[in-house]
Amino acid sequence: MANQRKNDARKAIIDTASRLFYKQGYVNTGINQIIEESGVVKSTLYTAFRTKEDILMEYLISSGAATDLALLNASKSGKDPKAQVLAIFDFLIDMVQGDEYYGCNFLNLISEISTDAERIVKQIQKQKNGVRNLFKNILEPIDKEDLADEIYILFEGALIANKVHHQKWPVEKAKKIAAQILS
Template sequence: MTATAKEAGRGERPSARERLLAAANELFYREGVQSVGIDRVIEHAGVAKASLYNCFGSKEGLVQAYLESRHERNSARILRVMPRYGTARERLLGIFDAQDESFHDPEFNGCAFVAASAEAPHGGAVEQASDAYRGWLRGLFTSLAAEAGAPDPETLGRQLHLLYDGSTLSARMDRDRTAAAAARAAAAALLDAVLPPERADAAPGRAPATPGPVAARRA
């Protein structure tokens, strides 16, 4: 349940910022950042036009906040499954299980960062937000690879990240909701080839220390 939904359940009215961000999440993710103008977001949110500029400064600021919220949502989904697994190897594969859950969400429409970046100039807020998310995900793969005893964690992390990216693209472009399962199987084969046997002293149920999700930018 989102923070806005929780507040509604308590009878609290969401703030203008929260309503704008919720509207941006719905419209930008479904239709694209460039296809949706700020007037539609404002109308959908039911706020005054001045509220957008007071809260985010510009459409670019709203897009950045939207992507940061997707970062929080995606990272929270991945970290939520980590306690299910007892070893670093299992947690590496668990990332693909979390991805599989997202593919079966009725609202799944591909990667928000890929879609936004395809339309954005280099060096802007969209690229910065996308880089932050991708750096977090690559860092998670790499830190778990190191914990699992990979001889070259950075290379293994990059390889697993490529499988993750390919799975996302296939799920969207091929409408293949089983893509994460196929990527997981490929990842398992890769881990079997490069990792040493799992250590007997691995702490079952212990989630790794990972970078926390990005905090929502306060405008």
């Protein structure tokens, strides 16, 4: 019973912090706000996590896994490697139009944190390298894995341009360029 309460409290902290980090940013989210909105007491939070950065790491790990799975699943709707890559861009087009989309959470965070926050930077790089590897793995069967980084740069650039313009056209243009590259 005590373990279940600990797990429930930990989940409430992570869920609350994840929502707040994504919506308002890491720097703008305070421990007291996480405590208040999660409904846990301060001692429970500090029993589960030593620091705010520890909460952030858990957020990055869990959201990274969810993002990787979503991109992989999106790719599976394509019948061949080119269609699989383009399906990922279609997924992005749908995602950036969502009411609760505030930009790529990893790119948002990397712009907020100090470059000397090594474990955070490494976790973000790990997730982004996972996206690069996804493109590489998709393109390997057609001997075009050398184009994976170009496709990845289009993917990231589309996310950044969308953040600036708040419109879907950057992702649509990146998809069009990816299709041309893969022809």
